Amino acid sequence: MDSILNAAAQALATGDVLGALNRVALRDDPGALALRGTAMAQLGDLPRARQLLAQAARGFGRHETVARARCVLAEAEIALVSRDLTWPEGRLEAARQVLSQRGDAANAAHAGIIAARRDLLLGHLDGASQYLAALSPRALPPPLLAGYWLVSAGIDIRRVRVASARRALQQAEEAARQSGQPGLLAETEAARRSLDGPAARLRRQGVETAVSLDAVEALFGSETVVCDATSNALRQAGLAVSLSRRPVLFALLRVLAEAWPGDASREHLLARAFHARQADESHRARLRVEMTRLRQLIGSIADVSATPSGFRLVPRAGDVAVLALPLDDQHAAVMALLADGELWSSSALAMVLDSSPRSIQRALRALQEAGKAQAVGRGRAQRWALLTLPGFPTTLLLPNAGRV
Incomplete structure (x- = not known):
């Protein structure tokens, strides 16, 4: 790297984006294009940044595999930030392998963290965990270490493991402070505040309250039968029956749980689950069929019994509660x-x-x-x-x- 490119790279590293651009603005060699692309990304012009990085990657020679892999890595990070989830993840994996094989351990780890962040965003928690398992936190510089622990905390939050998530966020915050990057520190602090705030609405015997994720974790491990509308499941004492692929059955279950300890009328069940304004005999026949299916699926946790006016949820043990999304909005x-x-x-x-x-x-x-x-x-x-x-x-x- 020549002296001008080196000075531009050092300016970028210290946050002097405009100073870096001033040094390479009139150059169109691959190294200058890559630095300009990185600078434009930091200024928020992501489309232009992607164009410059792609142009730089094409300009590097066949034997400059590390430089091209770094350009691909930057493109992948921009695609993630701009929420372009159709960007081919195979290119990132190929770049990660090149960087690892050529001894660029820091950027190889960065590629793994970006891949883990993408999997976390898509809800592929096992995939994100595998990427993190391949990394050694002790070998990561502070900015990457903060990203590592943020992803780890995200996985624990999605799996409702609050104590583990809180420890990960504490480590992420410490690493962010060591990095000296205000944006990274703000991200970790925002994640911690989010974890401490209300996470859901709990309805129990007609009374609704806001609850934290700590309370949700305790609820999932208790004897209470929880109709979990955040993931369309029925839970009790660590046991879960998923109805995420059975929306009609879950709609019936939720009506029954909201009516507990009383029963829910057939008309109310038909209106909520089938959107039937005027129920006829065919609707009632379908309701009986669906109730039989629901009874079979949730039998390990609760039963469904018929009453003169409708149906009632009968837990094997404990009481019944409904856990709902924190915002009462269909979107x-x-x-x-x-x-x-x-x-x-x-x-x-x-x-x-x-x-x-x-x-x-x-x-x-x-x-x-x-x-x-x-x-x-x-x-x-x-x-x-x-x-x-x-x-x-x-x-x-x-x-x-x-x-x-």
Whole structure:
């Protein structure tokens, strides 16, 4: 690296982005393009940054594999920040292997952390854990160590392991302070505040209260039968029966749990689960069939008995409670993702929430009409953001494939 590039790189490392750009603004060699791309990313012009980095990667020679891999690594990080989840993850893995084989341990670890962050965002908790398991925290510099512990805390939060998550966030905050990067420290502090705040709404015998994630963890381990509307499951004492793929059955279960210790009328069950305005004999026949299916699925935790007016949930032991999302809005999950402050495409939201793009587009339009979200750009470049933050942590609203 020549003296000008070296001076520009040192300026970037100390946060002098404009100083770095002044040194390489008129150069178009691959090294200068890579530095300009990094600088533009720090200034927030992500599309231009990606163009410059891609151009730099093409400009490096066939034998400059490490330089090209570093450009790919920077592209992958920008794609993650801009929520371009269709960016080919195979390129990142190939770059990580090149960096590891050529002795660039720090950037190889950075690639692993980026891959783990992507898996965490998509709810692939086992994949994120495997990436972290391949890293040695003691060998990481402070900025990467903070990222490592943030991902570790995210995995624990999704799996409702609060004590472990709190320890990871404490270590992330210590590493962020050592790094001297204000943005990284602000991220760790925001994560800690989110963990300490209300995480869900608990309804028990008609009384509704806000509860923290610590209370949720204790509830999941207790004898209380919990109708968990955050992941569509029925839980008791560490046992969980998932109904995430059976929305009608979970809708029936939730009505029964909300009515406990009383029963729920057939008309109310039909209206909530089947959206039937005027129930006929075919609806009642279907209700009996679905109740039989529900009884078979949840039999290890509770039974469903018929009453003269409807049906009643009968727990094997303990009482019944309903755990609901912290925001009473049908588009709460979309709002939770938008609340991270990044610009999201509808396709990325659909990937993370495992929903159809058309359903996500309808939700975004509804939020826009309600004055809660706004669109930026048009066509394929269109992105979405919240107009105002909803004021609740997203802990239990995000994908949590490993929790049930």
